[in-house]
Amino acid sequence: VIDPVTPRRSLPSRRNVLRAAAGGVAALAGLSAHPLFGLTGAGARLDPTSNHPLAPRRPHFAPRAKRVIFLFMHGGPSQIDTFDYKPLLERDNGKPLPFAKPRVQFAETGNLLASPWKFAQHGQSGMWASELFPHVAKQIDRLCFLKGLHGTNPAHGGALLALHTGSDTFVRPSMGSWILYGLGTENPDLPGFVTVCPSLGHGGVNNWSSAFLPGTYQGTPIGNAGVPAAQAVIEHLTALPERAHLERVQLDLLAQLERAAPADAALASARTDALEARLASFELAYRMQDVAPRVLDIESEDDATKSLYGLDDMRTANFGRQCLMARRLSEAGVRFVQCSHSYKWDQHGNLEADHAKNASEVDLPIAGLLTDLARRGLLDETLVLWGGEFGRTPTAQDGNGRDHNPDGFTMWMAGGGTRGGSEHGSTDDYGYYAVDKIHVHDLHATLLALLGLDHERLTYRHAGRDFRLTDVAGVVRRSAFA
């Protein structure tokens, strides 16, 4: 049984109601602070005229980015075959790694394996990219590389959870949920956190769950990894057209019945906000069936835009469609949109064929997304994040494969106030270990900072203490800021 009456700071809990009824009024003290923003003293404050949990909220300091599009490459793309160029790996192909492998490995690996792809410098910045990403490489001056990323978990499930929620040990809110909680949404007719074709494995729903944050901040999935993007929908979205009017009358009746005060006055006051929030979710659902189909109507784009995203090519159409959906959702004000290129990048063997195939599916759509955001003037305020849950080892597995490598990998950001044409952090000469290190917690702290949120002040009280996306860690990489 779900208890609808639990907020601690502005609404009396059931226990508080009982205490108050028994004369213990102290239980009701201190309930005026807003329940949805665990900040004490200075900091963001909700517009007092609105108590809607998704109302836009002022960040802690001036934001560089307003929203995020996360292009998640599930499986673990290889840093040393894409953007982290290592000449010594090429030179020492077939030789043993000249230093120790990690004490904890996912599986045994052999000697060094040179990248099968040629690297070249691109753009004015002269940053390196391999042949795997020819279209993205043309826009390299827009990219801000994080090259010394590292995590702790060498298995997909734990690494996905750590990347999405900051924790591989406990169920924690997704970064999208934290960001929505911190900033609210710009469009009251759409969910504020949408994940397009997410994977159901490796943590599954926990990767877009709000955990202990209120359910309002949970990610709304459109389709899942097992569904082609062309068939990805928000489930149960629309009523039959002939029932639309009836549905309005039904929702009015529901509101009328829900708002009728129960006989018990104490209970009535405890219920009010919870019931209003519930009614608000029905109203959002009602508006969404009008708004969401239009926002997700890819066919309304012109042919030039469709081909910019590769919708006219079998190889790129699926991820291209996801990217185009992401642009449309983001443009409509959805705070955090994730697109998953699902569980394809896990090349323990067959690296050459499969990494090439994977890259060919996403390279053009990603470049198209960056171009499209830029020409619409949206790139400045939209932070695009690219990467997987970990990288891959420079040492070989199964002849032509690489193992998981959480000890050093690459992600990149673009737009959203990041410094294009720059790179931050580094790995060793073979790309195995992060040297100038950026932990996943540091990535989260940096993302929040770009959005104007202080990762140490974005807290939520749960189970007796304040929680953060970055737990007790996180260092902001300010050098990545424009």
Added chain:
Amino acid sequence: MSIDRRPNTTIASQALWLMHSPFVTENAAELAARVTHDAGDDLDLAIERLYAAVLSRTPNSRELSTARAFLENTSDFAALAHVLVASSEFLFVP
């Protein structure tokens, strides 16, 4: 699904499920067919039976007149049953 505090109990996708899923609409229709069949031509009795079936109580006079007004407007008893099934009183402890 979420835990601990729930000041914002449901999210839109849960509301969409309650509004549009065949599971909910079909059950509401079957429920409506059952109580209207049992009550014959007596509309008030049908509404009372609906409340008894869904909420295990009788409607108060205001609820009765609200329901009657809804049925005069829509002539759709299944739609009334659907609203009660989507109500917080049915789904949650009040």
